[in-house]
Amino acid sequence: MAEVTAALVKDLREKSGAGMMDCKKALQENQGDVDAAMDWLRTKGLSKAAKKAGRAAAEGLVAGLVSGHGKRGVLIELNAETDFVARNDKFQAAARKIAATALEHDILETIAEAQTGEGEVIGDMITALIATIGENMRLRRTARLEVADGAVALYLHNVQGEGVARLGVLVALESTGDPAVLKDVGRRIAMHVAGTPTPPLALTSDELDPAVVAKEREIQTQAAMESGKPREIAEKMVEGRIRKWQEEVVLLKQPFVMNPDQTVEQLLAETSKQLGAPVAVKGFVRYELGEGVDKGPDGPDFATEVAQMTGKA
Structure with missing residues (x-):
């Protein structure tokens, strides 16, 4: 049997476009024969799959799952090229398997290398x-x-099947109060995050991305200056506008969609009083299918990014 060297793997990878581990396995299965390994990859459909990798994939599904004890939840986004595929039973089953695996997998960045409950490697399954x-x-x-x-x-909106949808939200509430009440309030806050006209950018003002705040400040300053005000006066006017903007984009300050007379923060205070124990939002995650994906052929590829969640996991 010929030695499967790094050079052989590289050669096969360049010819087939398949992944490195797939190329290594193909060579091992075929005693280092590159041509036979190429045929092996084609038989398995791996070379065909690699050729599709450059095509934009902004459709698909968001899948969500909460553990049986209700203290851990996950969201994943699995993309495909068309919404037709999102209705495919195999595709939906794959999304559910990935969510179930992510629920138990400690390092989400390596989820593609993890195995499902049936022993399938996530990356190979895809x-x-x-x-x-x-x-x-x-x-x-x-x-x-x-x-x-x-x-x-967990709240799923525009549901496409069991546990899969086009938009998903997770909300984590910390409290020693009644878990059933917390689950209900958490779900209502998740529905708020999904349905509010201005999706929240952060939990609190302090957690807003400084670059986003700076950009908004510059926009508001320019708008004030265009009204004829000197820059120093315009900057003072802007402070009030920034505070108002923060109330619109910070979750705790937003009017609760189910009762606009109270903010989300006031809802939490009311719940804390009801339960006799403090209630705080530890974090939230909102995934809307395809958001931020550049669909142009020459645009940046965001498909392999691992989104950072709001709050601590």
Whole structure:
């Protein structure tokens, strides 16, 4: 048997476009014969799958799952090229398997290397789906929230099947209060995050991205100056506008969609009083299918990014 060297793997990878581990396995299965390994990859559909990898994949599904004890939840986004594939039973089953695996997998960044409950490697499962269905697919991002005391709530909007939708939200509440009440309140806050006209950018003002704040400040300053005000006066006017903007984009300051007379922060205070124990939002995650994906052929590829969740996991 010929030695499977790094050079052989590199050569086969360049010829086939398949992944490095797939090329290594193909060479091992075929005693280092590159031509036979190429045929092996084609038989498995792996070379075909690799050729589709450059095509934009902004459709697909968001899948969510909460653990049986209700203290851990995950969201994942699995992309495909068309919404037709999102209705495919195999694709939906794959999204659910990935969510179930992410629920138990400690390092979400390596989820593609993890095995499902049936022993399938996530990355291999997706590659096989590409070969079977004929569209490019990517596991774009995963997130997990967990609390020691409290509850993690899930809300799926525009549901496409069991546990899969086009938009998903997780909310983690920390409290020693009644878990059933916390789950209900958490779900209502998750529905707020999904349905509010201005999706929240952060939990508190302090957690807003400084670059986003700076950009908004510059926009408001320019708008004030265009009204004829000197820059120093315009900057003072801007402070009030920034505070108002923060109330619009910070979750705790937003009017609660189910009762606009109170903010989300006031809802939490009311719940704390009801339970006789403090209630706080530890974090939230909002995944809307395809958001931020550049669909142009020459645009940046966001499909392999792992989104950062709001709050601590």
